[in-house]
Amino acid sequence: MILHLTINGREQAVDCEPYETLLNLLRRVGFTGAKRVCESGECGACAVLVDGRAVDSCIMLAAQADGSRVTTVEGLGDLRDLSAVQTAFADNGAVQCGFCIPGMIVAATSYLEENPEPTEEQIRHVFVGNLCRCTGYVKPVEAVLTAARRMRSGGNGD
Amino acid sequence: MATELRVVGTPARKVDAAKLVTGYGTFTDDFFLPGMLHAKILTSPHAHARITRIDTSRAADHPGVHAAISHHDVARIPYTSAGQSWPEPSPYDQYILDSKVRFVGDYVAVVAAETPEAAEDALGLIDVEYEVLPPVLDMHDSMRPGAPVIHDEPESHGMYDAERNVAAHIEVEVGAVADGVTEADTVVSEDYFVQYQQHTCLEPHVTIAWLDEDGRLVLRTSTQIPYHCRRMVAFALDIPVRDVHVIKPRVGGGFGNKQEVVTEPLAAVLAIKTRRPVKLEYTRRDEFTIARMRHPQHLTMTVGARRDGSITATHMKVLTNTGPYGTHALTVTGNTGSKPLPLYRSPNIRFEADIVYTNLPISGAFRGYGAPQGFFALESAIDEMALALGSDPLEFRRANHIRKGDTDPVSAALAEGSAKKPRVMRSNGLPECLERGSEAIGWTAKRRGGMPLRPNEGPLVRGLGMCCLMQGSGVAGDELAAASIKMNEDASFTLMLGSADIGTGSDTTLAQIAAEVLGVPLEKILVRSGDTDHVTFDYGAYASSTAYITGQSVLKAAEDARRQIVSVAGQMLQEDAEALLVADERVSSSSGKTVTLQEIVMECLYGEEKTLISGRGTHATKESPPPFVAMFVEVEVDIEMGTIRPIHLVTAIDIGKALNPAICEGQVEGAVTQSLGYALTEEIVLSPEGRVLNPTFMDYKILCAADMPKLTTILVEDPEPTGPFGAKSVAEVAINGPAPAIANAVHDAVGIRLRHLPMTPDKVLEALGRL
Ligand code: FES
Ligand code: FES
Numbered sequence: 049m050i051l052h053l054t055i056n057g058r059e060q061a062v063d064c065e066p067y068e069t070l071l072n073l074l075r076r077v078g079f080t081g082a083k084r085v086c087e088s089g090e091c092g093a094c095a096v097l098v099d100g101r102a103v104d105s106c107i108m109l110a111a112q113a114d115g116s117r118v119t120t121v122e123g124l125g126d127l128r129d130l131s132a133v134q135t136a137f138a139d140n141g142a143v144q145c146g147f148c149i150p151g152m153i154v155a156a157t158s159y160l161e162e163n164p165e166p167t168e169e170q171i172r173h174v175f176v177g178n179l180c181r182c183t184g185y186v187k188p189v190e191a192v193l194t195a196a197r198r199m200r201s202g203g204n205g206d
Numbered sequence: 207m208a209t210e211l212r213v214v215g216t217p218a219r220k221v222d223a224a225k226l227v228t229g230y231g232t233f234t235d236d237f238f239l240p241g242m243l244h245a246k247i248l249t250s251p252h253a254h255a256r257i258t259r260i261d262t263s264r265a266a267d268h269p270g271v272h273a274a275i276s277h278h279d280v281a282r283i284p285y286t287s288a289g290q291s292w293p294e295p296s297p298y299d300q301y302i303l304d305s306k307v308r309f310v311g312d313y314v315a316v317v318a319a320e321t322p323e324a325a326e327d328a329l330g331l332i333d334v335e336y337e338v339l340p341p342v343l344d345m346h347d348s349m350r351p352g353a354p355v356i357h358d359e360p361e362s363h364g365m366y367d368a369e370r371n372v373a374a375h376i377e378v379e380v381g382a383v384a385d386g387v388t389e390a391d392t393v394v395s396e397d398y399f400v401q402y403q404q405h406t407c408l409e410p411h412v413t414i415a416w417l418d419e420d421g422r423l424v425l426r427t428s429t430q431i432p433y434h435c436r437r438m439v440a441f442a443l444d445i446p447v448r449d450v451h452v453i454k455p456r457v458g459g460g461f462g463n464k465q466e467v468v469t470e471p472l473a474a475v476l477a478i479k480t481r482r483p484v485k486l487e488y489t490r491r492d493e494f495t496i497a498r499m500r501h502p503q504h505l506t507m508t509v510g511a512r513r514d515g516s517i518t519a520t521h522m523k524v525l526t527n528t529g530p531y532g533t534h535a536l537t538v539t540g541n542t543g544s545k546p547l548p549l550y551r552s553p554n555i556r557f558e559a560d561i562v563y564t565n566l567p568i569s570g571a572f573r574g575y576g577a578p579q580g581f582f583a584l585e586s587a588i589d590e591m592a593l594a595l596g597s598d599p600l601e602f603r604r605a606n607h608i609r610k611g612d613t614d615p616v617s618a619a620l621a622e623g624s625a626k627k628p629r630v631m632r633s634n635g636l637p638e639c640l641e642r643g644s645e646a647i648g649w650t651a652k653r654r655g656g657m658p659l660r661p662n663e664g665p666l667v668r669g670l671g672m673c674c675l676m677q678g679s680g681v682a683g684d685e686l687a688a689a690s691i692k693m694n695e696d697a698s699f700t701l702m703l704g705s706a707d708i709g710t711g712s713d714t715t716l717a718q719i720a721a722e723v724l725g726v727p728l729e730k731i732l733v734r735s736g737d738t739d740h741v742t743f744d745y746g747a748y749a750s751s752t753a754y755i756t757g758q759s760v761l762k763a764a765e766d767a768r769r770q771i772v773s774v775a776g777q778m779l780q781e782d783a784e785a786l787l788v789a790d791e792r793v794s795s796s797s798g799k800t801v802t803l804q805e806i807v808m809e810c811l812y813g814e815e816k817t818l819i820s821g822r823g824t825h826a827t828k829e830s831p832p833p834f835v836a837m838f839v840e841v842e843v844d845i846e847m848g849t850i851r852p853i854h855l856v857t858a859i860d861i862g863k864a865l866n867p868a869i870c871e872g873q874v875e876g877a878v879t880q881s882l883g884y885a886l887t888e889e890i891v892l893s894p895e896g897r898v899l900n901p902t903f904m905d906y907k908i909l910c911a912a913d914m915p916k917l918t919t920i921l922v923e924d925p926e927p928t929g930p931f932g933a934k935s936v937a938e939v940a941i942n943g944p945a946p947a948i949a950n951a952v953h954d955a956v957g958i959r960l961r962h963l964p965m966t967p968d969k970v971l972e973a974l975g976r977l
Contacts, residue, residue, distance in 0.1 A: 079229070090903035127230060134227040146458070179908060185910075
């Protein structure tokens, strides 16, 4: 079947099987930011924004995203123009292996839109769906607090 | 060299951070080759069986399938999957595919097809007949007379006693423990049980294998050990080492699980057979069932002490379950004794262990490498001893811990590498760790003192516990690292490293060392690492070796390059090279003459005397200085629910020198978090037939952000004279801690001793007599 999606701002027609997950489709067409970790909605490493809402793309059929705007971590910022959240993760030592990080950045970005002034406690609860085996969550949580502060005072990336 | 450090010691942004936060394709699987096939593995449903007949022809004929192979199609070469230096101290008891299966999940056959679905379908078309054999499903049964022999094949070698299912055996004694026990006024002797723990690297094992245009085998693979992997795959496939090229991209977590060669040999065989690129990737279920785990153990720990508080005997006896293969069997359990036992001065120390085969999941390397098991036993027993003698556990540890200048009597007897000489403690910041850590937790104010529960108290009771820890920095006498550095046309430098950054930040830390020596900012150092065709040899990322060992090789390479730069500058400035200073991207004399690195490199490349600036350094050592930790934890025990909630955990850690404090803290926080799971929630549940019943994150509980206690990390710097800028290791030591500290805190809270991990509510309630 042919789907019509807007991926990171660009409209695309993509051929896919009816049983294909959104994660698989995205990785197949070159957006490898979303990671394949558990493929059962337990870890959040595959999180992307579908019409602005963070979802685990491994448990969403690609067909369900037909007609939607999909944003992956690649769409949030660029190597030379990081978003506020990406910058804060990079500068706070929040990135170790980095495999869980795209999912955390996507989740945090969408949450900060809802709540620009989060508490540490609230961020910890947002991250309940994002497993990380490297960091102990201390620095990722600090990174989101830092990003929120900077965004409120009008700054963004580097 | 400038005396004030500019780059080393700063919390610099990691050199790979930007590509990781943007999701830029950087991991093994973020990569695609035209014509790539997908491999799937058929695994054993039986814990122990012989394959009496296997026929893959129907699978091979399935549409889209390019190869379907069984043990009939591969040479029978025994090898080990343990990524260690040659000759590996692990038995050669594995085969790429074998006619016998030794646990539920063992490899039976493998298929490569154009789509994952076709490969999966083809697995169902493989005809296999098994002769089911009686299994060994409890390590206590392995050595029983008449137990089924797991390795009865004649080709395997290197096991201690295959007939009795003993993969390895250890027995060492310093002094005479029996005398020490006799001299003691008080003896504490208890049994401790520790479970399987899975690494759960978020990135599973994955390898993409293909033949390049010269017919050489290329392995793009998620590994901690690019060079060992290259040698081992060449050996297992019986092809020359020069025909194997290993590429380690970014790695999504290793923790020891990727100090194993598990997907590479199969992927390689398929790529050679099909002449197509082949991807073999474990699923999450595979990680939980057929990858590796932390070794389960039954430890018996005996400590004897005099009334005056001096220790007279320390005795640890261990039974280890290595599973069906002996990968890292000897050395992991060696560390169970050699890391903890030197921590407290004792004239009589004995360590004995049997590492036995079972038909259960495969144990292997896991961060801490045997030490977490040993420290759980030792630090629980030391706590008990302190209280039995009526002293404060903090004071008892203060009085007995190893001092700077002491030699470690155990290391020589137990040395894993070739360093059969006592290890001298040249640095030891443990006193400062104890001081600052106890203050941060509020030790004296908050100790409950093991008071029995008052009838009207509860249900939430708090207590404080602690432990001390040590580790090593590399394997003493069994490490080699090299680095090379070249100066580029824009006065930047390319640093080439054989070491493997697996998320630890070593590329960054090592670049900081180079930048410091060369007087340039960090962004002027480009790091190339982990590719056996393009960088120099290195043992790889394990044993907490990279900062300490590879760090020295980088220091030497950068100094070599700096010498060459200064010599050219000397000619350009007409000054004595010896007296010149390199800093701020220029070379200056005391008389004020100066030349920029840019001018120097142009002179080198295009001037009169053409020359290339290129430095190299290699490093090997017999030293392995331990980092030290004093860990403190406050817990809250719910005596009705049986839950243990850690509230605040303080890690005061002496690492010699924090080369990058943010990275160091991250290593500690991550280690502690993994081990909180080990202490409280993580457990592989096995069916009576030996099948893993909880191979998902839903059923195997690792901690999430909301489960975490407050973590405080205190970096203590007692400079290590043999380390680069005074540094020793940081990555592993803290993982040894939370379990004993929590067990001791639970005792402080409610007066029970938990000696069986994980400390789940059922065990708490049982110990409280409430079940
Ligand atoms: S891979 Fe989608 S939630 Fe884990
Ligand atoms: S940074 Fe490695 S899993 Fe989170």
